[in-house]
Amino acid sequence: MDRFSSALLERFGAERALVARDQMLAYECDGFTIHKSLPRAVVLPETTDEVQAAVRIALAHEVPFLPRGAGTCLSGGPTPTRPSLVIETARMKRVLEVDERGLWAVVQPGVVNLALTRHVEGRRLNYAPDPSSQTVCTIGGNLAENAGGPHCFKYGMTSDHVLGALVVLPDGELARLGGPAGPRAPHEPDLLGVFTGSEGTFGIATEITVRLSRDTEGLRTLLGAFASMEAACGVVTDIVARGLVPAALEILDAATIRAVEASVYRAGYPQDAAAVLLVELDGVELALDDDAAEVESIFRGHGAISIEQARDPEHRKRLWKGRKGAFGAMGRLRPDLYVLDGVVPRTRLVETLREITAIGRRHRLTLTNVFHAGDGNLHPNIAFDARDHDERARVLAAGHEILALCVAMGGSISGEHGIGSEKIDHFRLMFGEDDLDVMQRVKRAFDPRGLCNPDKVLPSRTACAESSRWPAMVARVLDAEPPAAESGP
Amino acid sequence: MTTRPTHDATDFEVTARTAVASEAELRAVFAGLRDDDPPIRIAGHATQQDAVAAPDTPVHVVSLAPMRRILRLEPDDLTCSVEAGLPRADLDAALRERGLWLPCDGDGEAGSLGAQFAIGRIAPEAPGPLASIGARAVLLGMRAMLAEGKAFASGARVVKNVAGFDVHRLLAGSRGRLFAALELHLKLRTLPRATASFATDELEFAAALRRFDDLRLDSAPPARLWLARSRDASGFVVRGRYDGAARVVADRVRRHQLEERTWRHDDRDDRDDSAAVERVGGAVPPSRIAKLVAALPSSAPVRVSGSGSFVTRLGRDASDALLLALPALDGHAEIERGARARRGRGTPLDPGAVRVHERVRDALDPRRRLR
Numbered sequence: 085m086d087r088f089s090s091a092l093l094e095r096f097g098a099e100r101a102l103v104a105r106d107q108m109l110a111y112e113c114d115g116f117t118i119h120k121s122l123p124r125a126v127v128l129p130e131t132t133d134e135v136q137a138a139v140r141i142a143l144a145h146e147v148p149f150l151p152r153g154a155g156t157c158l159s160g161g162p163t164p165t166r167p168s169l170v171i172e173t174a175r176m177k178r179v180l181e182v183d184e185r186g187l188w189a190v191v192q193p194g195v196v197n198l199a200l201t202r203h204v205e206g207r208r209l210n211y212a213p214d215p216s217s218q219t220v221c222t223i224g225g226n227l228a229e230n231a232g233g234p235h236c237f238k239y240g241m242t243s244d245h246v247l248g249a250l251v252v253l254p255d256g257e258l259a260r261l262g263g264p265a266g267p268r269a270p271h272e273p274d275l276l277g278v279f280t281g282s283e284g285t286f287g288i289a290t291e292i293t294v295r296l297s298r299d300t301e302g303l304r305t306l307l308g309a310f311a312s313m314e315a316a317c318g319v320v321t322d323i324v325a326r327g328l329v330p331a332a333l334e335i336l337d338a339a340t341i342r343a344v345e346a347s348v349y350r351a352g353y354p355q356d357a358a359a360v361l362l363v364e365l366d367g368v369e370l371a372l373d374d375d376a377a378e379v380e381s382i383f384r385g386h387g388a389i390s391i392e393q394a395r396d397p398e399h400r401k402r403l404w405k406g407r408k409g410a411f412g413a414m415g416r417l418r419p420d421l422y423v424l425d426g427v428v429p430r431t432r433l434v435e436t437l438r439e440i441t442a443i444g445r446r447h448r449l450t451l452t453n454v455f456h457a458g459d460g461n462l463h464p465n466i467a468f469d470a471r472d473h474d475e476r477a478r479v480l481a482a483g484h485e486i487l488a489l490c491v492a493m494g495g496s497i498s499g500e501h502g503i504g505s506e507k508i509d510h511f512r513l514m515f516g517e518d519d520l521d522v523m524q525r526v527k528r529a530f531d532p533r534g535l536c537n538p539d540k541v542l543p544s545r546t547a548c549a550e551s552s553r554w555p556a557m558v559a560r561v562l563d564a565e566p567p568a569a570e571s572g573p
Numbered sequence: 574m575t576t577r578p579t580h581d582a583t584d585f586e587v588t589a590r591t592a593v594a595s596e597a598e599l600r601a602v603f604a605g606l607r608d609d610d611p612p613i614r615i616a617g618h619a620t621q622q623d624a625v626a627a628p629d630t631p632v633h634v635v636s637l638a639p640m641r642r643i644l645r646l647e648p649d650d651l652t653c654s655v656e657a658g659l660p661r662a663d664l665d666a667a668l669r670e671r672g673l674w675l676p677c678d679g680d681g682e683a684g685s686l687g688a689q690f691a692i693g694r695i696a697p698e699a700p701g702p703l704a705s706i707g708a709r710a711v712l713l714g715m716r717a718m719l720a721e722g723k724a725f726a727s728g729a730r731v732v733k734n735v736a737g738f739d740v741h742r743l744l745a746g747s748r749g750r751l752f753a754a755l756e757l758h759l760k761l762r763t764l765p766r767a768t769a770s771f772a773t774d775e776l777e778f779a780a781a782l783r784r785f786d787d788l789r790l791d792s793a794p795p796a797r798l799w800l801a802r803s804r805d806a807s808g809f810v811v812r813g814r815y816d817g818a819a820r821v822v823a824d825r826v827r828r829h830q831l832e833e834r835t836w837r838h839d840d841r842d843d844r845d846d847s848a849a850v851e852r853v854g855g856a857v858p859p860s861r862i863a864k865l866v867a868a869l870p871s872s873a874p875v876r877v878s879g880s881g882s883f884v885t886r887l888g889r890d891a892s893d894a895l896l897l898a899l900p901a902l903d904g905h906a907e908i909e910r911g912a913r914a915r916r917g918r919g920t921p922l923d924p925g926a927v928r929v930h931e932r933v934r935d936a937l938d939p940r941r942r943l944r
Contacts, residue, residue: 185790186860186881208792230735241733243709251925259925264858265881267707268746269905270693271626271919275929277709277742281735298792321649327672327763368793368825371818427731429650459733460650496734503736514736515726522725523738525936530929541738 088145092125092169095137100175102126111170114157115217116506118422118470118480124167130175132250132258132290139288140256142169143535150537151288153193153225156217158423159504161229161283165539171288173224179203180291187296188247188264193224193289197231200294209296212239215500216408227289230281232500234332234407237458238366239297241500243280248293251279254286254536264293278526283502285537286530302369303331304376305394307403308383309357313337315386316359317433320457322382323363324430328375332364333458334407337437340414340452340465341406347416349409351402354390361457362407410454411465417450418467422479425501426490430460439489440464447482449475461499462490488513503541511543583622584913586631587614594639596716596724596755602635603722603942612944613720615749617658617685621692624852624909625748626917628944637687637753643667644756645730651761652713652730657687657754668761676762677711678797687754693746694854708745714758715741720942730758743933750944751937765796765816769823771831775808782863784811789859789879793817793825798879800862801838804872804886812836813879838876851892851915855899855906856882868898889915896920 085093085103092101102108103125113120124147129135142149149169152162164170176192179200183189184207191200197218200211214233215221221231226242227249239245248262261267261276268274279286310316313335320333336344341353341360353360361383365375376393383391394400406413414421428436437453440462444451450467464486468479487497491513498507511520523542528534588611593599606613614632616622622634640656641663647653648671655664661675661682668674679689689695695708714728717740727740744754773784785800788811795813802809815822826833857865859881869875875885881904887895892908892915899906899920907919922930934941 183858183860185786186858187790188858232733232735236733240710241735243739253925253929257925257928259929260923261926263905264903265856265905267709268693269919269922270746270854270856270907270909271917272922272926272930273743273747273751273933274707274709274745275743275926275933277745278739280742281739298790298794301792324651324763325649327766329762368817368821370824371821374818374820427729427733429647429652429731431647431649456733460731461733495731496729496736498736499731499733500735507736511737514729518723519725519727519737521723522719522727522740522937526738526740526743526933529932529936532932 088141088147089125091141091145092127092138095141096127096129096134100128102128111152111155111172113163114155114160115423116158116160116163116504117420118476119160119163119505121164123164123170126170126172128172128175132252135171135173135252135288135290136256136258138169138171139252139254143256143533146535148535148538151193151224151228151284153222153228154196154217154220156221157225157229157504158425158501159498159506161502161504161537161540162225163505165505173288173290174222176224176290182207182296183264184209186264187298188293189296190291190293191223193222193227193292195223197221197223197226204296205299208299210299211245211294212297213242213245216411223292223294224289227280227292228282228284229502230500232456232459232461234334234456235364236456236461236500237333238329238331243277245295246276246280246292247295249276249279249289250291251287251289254531254533259287262293279530281502282530283504283537283541285527285540287536300366300368302366302372303400304365304372305400305403306363306365306376306379306383307353307392308361308363309354309389310359310361311357311387311389313359313437314434315388316361317457319361319382319386320433321431322385323379324458326378326382328365328378330363330379330458331366332362333456334362335453335455335457336360336362336407336410337453339450340410340454343413343416343452344406344410347409347413349405349413351406353406357389362403407454414452414465414467418469420468420470422466422468422483423501424462424464424466424483424486425498426462426464426487426495427499428460428462428490428493428495430458432493432495433457433460433462436462436489436493440486443482443485443489447478449478449482451482456499459499460495484510505540508539508541508543511541583627585627587634588631590634590636592636592639596718599635599637599718599753599755600722600724603718603720606720606942612942614944615691615753617688618660618683620682620684621688624916625692627913630944632944635753637755638685640755641685646671648673650732651763652732652758653761654730654756654758655686657757658685660684661686661689669764672764673761674764675711675759677707686757690744690757691747691749691754693748695745709742711760712741712744712757713760715744715754716756717741717744717752717754719752720938720940724755728758732760751934752943767819767822768814768816769826769833770812770814770835771826772812772834772836773810773832775806775810778809778866781809781811785862785879788813788829791825791829793821794879795825799838799876801876802874804874850886850888851911852884852886852909853892853895853906854882854884854909855904855920856880857899857902857904861902861904864902865904868895868902
């Protein structure tokens with residue numbers, strides 16, 4: 085056994101230091117299963133001191149290291165690119181403090197997103213960010229990825245709800261960024277702001293102070309079915325223009341509706357619709373019926389085929405079931421799924437979706453769309469069979485074209501999944517050499533030795549210079565062994 | 574571009590003032606810097622030059638005030654892009670015409686948007702979902718320039734984006750010492766359908782705080798909320814504004830038995846530049862507002878927002894005592910206005926955070942050309 089493994093075993097014991105190949109198989113990828121790579125070792129710390137110890141052992145042996153939460157990330161963020169130490173924070177799952185009147189809580193990074201809301205729900209409080217994986221994803225992972233979710237349109241991203249963090253920096257030292265009074269003192273820049281969403285490349289948060297929100301008085305959930313995607317998107321534009329601020333505005337296209345309705349996630353969506361739009365209004369009870377009536381009127385103005393409003397919590401759950409199960413339902417189409425994550429200005433949704441459909445046809449792929457319409461955040465899903473090398477290459481090529489399209493429309497290559505290793509070759513679609521240089525400098529300021537989750541987010545300068553050789557990822561993936569079948573996100 | 578020698582208007586030494594109207598002009602200023610030239614202080618319309626720490630050496634002030642165009646306004650997408658020198662009041666007026674607003678405080682101010690972000694005064698006041706997160710909620714991205722003349726972009730123009738590192742977030746509170754922001758991409762909201770401003774009569778502190786907390790912790794809190802004691806007053810008033818649907822606004826005013834009244838902050842406090850009295854700004858967790866007030870002299874004017882940010886005016890001894898007391902309340906503050914040697918003093922910062930900040934400065938402005 086090498087000295088590095090011995091040092092980990094000595095500090096963490098055999099139960100919390102995993103060094104055997106069969107113990108580490110679960111850590112070879114996250115939800116982006118196209119990229120797989122075994123770590124060199126995995127440790128399961130329970131305290132800030134133990135995270136510091138793990139980082140220091142890695143530094144002493146010049147071993148790259150990276151944090152990992154529940155592994156639900158969809159862009160390869162917690163997948164090692166070199167033989168690395170994975171520091172899994174799932175055992176750090178205590179809620180350390182709740183200040184009900186201050187509306188904040190301090191949690192360890194392994195606290196599951198929904199568990200925090202469950203922890204405070206008796207006090208009529210909640211933690212607002214709700215990524216689709218909220219039943220399993222962790223607050224630490226949410227912070228690293230700046231996770232979003234269906235309710236971002238009204239409530240914002242994780243970065244809008246994080247007040248502070250105790251961070252083990254990549255040199256093993258501690259820094260406390262922000263706190264319950266706010267993310268920064270008046271006489272310092274927003275270091276927590278740039279740390280949030282740095283995808284585990286700037287250090288490891290071991291205590292996170294988050295904002296809690298008061299529960300709203302009521303909810304109204306409506307589903308409109310439309311004969312065209314244009315009509316569904318037109319409704320979204322009208323709702324926003326009228327000053328309504330729904331908590332969620334979610335669209336599923338016809339292919340997704342069919343997949344959902346043929347699956348265990350069946351929600352009773354009209355199968356003859358080209359698109360369904362799920363609108364959730366929350367707020368003061370007094371106004372909700374008026375707001376819901378206004379949304380129904382907008383639905384009708386755009387020729388809705390059918391309109392359904394949830395009558396009770398069970399009915400609401402059913403309307404959401406199809407949306408929340410959409411990715412799982414794709415398993416019926418093909419064994420594997422590539423979930424893309426681009427953003428366009430909301431007003432360009434329709435033309436973008438038209439182009440995406442054309443890209444799918446050109447590459448002979450099964451392509452469906454589920455998206456956060458209020459934010460213009462698209463999730464084109466490509467169902468495929470990873471054992472088919474040719475199909476995998478077409479999937480990745482189509483993915484690149486779709487992200488290039490989003491940028492050409494004035495948007496972004498990622499709204500909430502992050503860059504990770506998945507989109508590192510797409511980085512230059514959005515950013516130039518000087519942008520990359522400045523981001524690399526900031527990365528070095530946090531991580532001078534470059535050992536904290538290397539090869540993520542930013543392409544190397546060499547890769548940039550060779551960007552014309554894209555798709556480099558296609559080449560890398562095709563050179564590798566085909567991955568085994570994956571589960572849905 | 575105009576440059577002229579000057580020695581006026583501030584209490585620190587200014588060797589020259591240059592106004593730049595474009596990215597190219599700013600690059601030319603940076604390119605012309607020799608090692609022995611005074612460092613640069615980035616400014617907007619110079620409305621806040623006496624409200625941040627004074628530079629420790631004579632400086633060449635470079636103003637971005639001529640860069641004041643609205644570059645892009647997309648009402649249907651609720652976004653816009655502006656040059657950093659655009660006065661906030663000008664943007665507010667343009668947005669109002671389209672039924673839009675920038676959902677954070679500082680509205681109507683004459684200073685530039687770039688300065689509002691860089692000085693760090695922008696913070697949504699609402700106790701609701703966006704409270705105290707500040708610039709992050711509305712600043713989607715930017716284009717900026719390092720002192721070496723390298724221009725770069727960060728973030729995006731769309732309302733949701735996680736691509737790359739969010740270097741633009743470092744603008745908030747950077748005071749122009751990391752880079753000069755050139756263009757800002759901002760998130761907008763549609764104007765509320767109805768609003769109602771309210772203010773209570775003067776109340777004893779305990780009663781005012783109860784009223785304030787009832788409103789702050791309501792499931793539908795006011796969009797703006799303040800607990801304030803003015804200089805000449807013995808008691809506190811609760812002021813605020815509800816935004817939203819007309820029925821909701823009217824219901825909230827009625828339910829909380831509020832009296833609709835327009836109000837203004839007591840600006841006299843902010844304009845008294847007597848060196849003996851200092852303006853201190855900061856924040857505490859809103860559950861610790863009572864302890865904050867207890868830490869102030871009983872006659873000190875103070876106003877605290879629903880998110881816990883506060884402004885007060887104190888004599889030097891009281892300022893020092895407050896800065897010492899705040900860490901125990903999980904709070905922080907800075908002397909914003911006062912004598913040159915005192916401005917910029919604040920509660921002690923975490924040593925680890927200071928170290929990272931210094932490394933970031935080393936990375937972005939290694940020659941310390943920006944002060």
